[in-house]
Amino acid sequence: MSRPTVAITMGDASGIGPEIIMKALARPDIAALCRAVVIGDAERLREAGAIVGTSLTVRPIASPGEAVHAPGTVECVDLGLIPPGHPFGQVSPVSGEGAFRYIERAVQVVQAGQAAAICTAPLSKEALHAAGHKYPGHTELLAELTGTPEVSMMLVSPKLRVIHVTTHIGLIDAIARIEPGLVERVIARGHDTLVKAGIANPRIGVCAINPHAGENGLFGRGEEAEKITPAVEACRAKGWRVEGPLPADTLFFLAGRGDYDIVVAMYHDQGHGPIKVLGLEAGVNITVGLPVIRTSVDHGTAFDIAGKGIADEGSLVEALRQAVDLAPRRAV
Template identity: 85%
Template structure:
């Protein structure tokens, strides 16, 4: 038997009412994607066939019950078919049906990786509102995956051209975020980011840590001493380990310096502090990585785009980048190809 060393990447279909099915068919029609991994969609075969007709990619959809049945033939999409989306289900509309299905896709993909039947997860976008309509009260993929894997704490890392950002807090309001930030949390987030870069082959990553206040508080002129209380002790603890960690630095200058190559990773204190610069650098090429899980998970860095869903015009670039990151991070295993 021939050896096929390409990792198996479980691609969850996301919200079936959004652009997920379309960007999946567009991405999997690309020869470079097929060459770098064995893509296994966790979703609905009938919905993928609808998306293929919309995008005119000309792919055959092969519905399977288990990964062992997948053939990974050229021009074919392999799909673990959960059969949760009814015929004629509308695109572009919030739906509890789509929310429930999105949850089930993630759940199945997680179990496949845990069982060693897939090597990484790459997620198409879901709708938080639809997820909540279906009774799954999670702020997003990151928290849902943490729950499914029994992981007490994870971090969101965004990767764009010339920029990597890891977040201390994510899906909470700004006032709540500032309350939650404390030295132990900041130190753990820096450590997760450091470990991820070291595993990727970067021996001594340069890490810049954002301040909370403008001008990093400017010696007490702005704020209530948050930098001294919440951030500096964590930075000193990391520096004591011999890591190249600098800060707290004003976010506006830190992101400029990181984009020109001074830092390998920026530690953002709250959601918009990190997301804004990444999306300016290139929304269509951004990738979301959940750091700290026992499974590899990457994602597109955009939403469901209900306004253009079903029109065949969604750009697959972010999904392709997310698949590349999943391949880079996935454990290498020798697998026999049938």
Template identity: 80%
Template sequence: MSHNSKARPIVAITMGDASGIGPEIIMKALARDDVYAICRPLVVGDATRLREAGAVVAKAGHPALEVAAIETPAQAGYRRGTVDCIDLKLIPEGHPWGKLSPLSGEGAFRYIERATRLVEAGEADAICTAPLSKEALHAAGHKYPGHTELLAHLTGTPEVSMMLVAPKLRVIHVTTHIGLMDAIRRIEPGLVERVIARGRATLVKAGIAEPRIGVCGINPHAGENGLFGQGEEEEKIIPAVQACQAKGWKVDGPLPADTLFFRAARGDFDLVVAMYHDQGHGPVKVMGLEAGVNVTIGLPVVRTSVDHGTAFDIAGKGIADEGSLVEALRQAVDLAPERAEAA
């Protein structure tokens, strides 16, 4: 690396559920030059499983790679052709593909735990997660709804937000996995303000000095001055927007959601604040399922994820698409705090 370029961040890629497609999409993604051009990928998982996944994808016509089992990031070479793997040695040879397994669930937990500690210790810059199975995680005795809550617990973070990133669109959510009636009840000015602040801080850290943020209303036309709804915008959103504007932030809203996403994709806004799951997820998914990346905002570590599941039905066949993982790696690099240049 030359001294004048931004150092490639070290991205800890967790292997996810060993019975799913995680190992395969990792082996496919790490065969690509464009991945090594932007980051130093470090897999946290099981070397034996990666070798098996490598054999599977090689049969499907993808390049064969070596796997180097290592114990610390300092031992990694970060050269294309050899996958560096912090080897937790949890998955036995010949472990079945595509079947729910508590062993795979335990592995998924341990990989996340180790990756989190690596970033906290300054030995990696960001985490990118391959998919886990919630059922397998629960079967292993780890009762979390998923990655997000697990990471929040491991880092002692009381409240996090989900951001979805697609080409030309970033959307952060005030509420996510709760029913619509519950979501509307839960939305209040303090929560809206914290979500705006979390999203803004993430973009500032990633190098956007003054992010332009558009905030969705809840009702059609953002309530149209009380014409629709029961004053939710006035009660739940406007005080938060005004508080942010008082800090000198570039925050606009509440704006009609139907036009705000169009305007953001056109370039008027760097971030959209969606009030509930489908309001934010719909527009992102329309832009292409393979292009969407899930980012957990508010953690002390940068974490991006594929926007798909473990796909047990096709695991072990070498046909899973690595596109979402490559995009998630790209976003991890974009959001990672700048690291001082290493020689």
């Protein structure tokens, strides 16, 4: 079976993205797993390579079709947006613009059939906004670039999978946005993703919004009965194994021990907290519902350690593994 080509976006050039990319691509297991092409800046990757002490050579190319994937070489579709000596560890509109352009080019590359999946290094939302691109994050940016009206964020760790009904909005706004149709669509995206991954009839647990799932109206204002229960019932009517709304604290414990294949979280921190407690180095972010495969590290730009060569590449390695697992097997 051929190794799929994965387009890795460099993320924010002022963060740890360039360093973890060079560390990950120096690993023989990753070289054996896929044909990687970085969408970014060749000179910045060279700087990062020197910082982390790798002997990899960075080869600038104009498109993935020029890549030869020689041992010891990192192929980079070089956009040339980052000036030499650009500082690490600082919010910069230059880096924000670069992060946007890398994603834009990666989408074009996959849509043209030149890569089978996108794997993203972290970007800075503040830098993205400073460059004039007002997106909450990668997920919403990718949705617009691919013309996708609605996507979901899924986080995956070795012991837990979580898909989110809402993500980058305030808690009050999240509760207002949650409604049965949205919850049902998110459950369906999670179900379909796991079925494609080989889990024939996944066990799905759906979080409540309020403590103790509202405890029959004692907590909250009936949100569970109004916003979540109709969606659960609609999915169960399809023959799916869906349970909820369940108290989130209990559900995550049960899922962590293997009782559920995926948890449906209602808002950002409800889902992110348990995943990150299990370890940032093991988490992977997958955008579900896009016409392209996209995985990502589950951590930020880490400006406080950027440029020091100490960033852990573990999450990027796992994200690349997930991209390969999900990517269609074809010649690219």
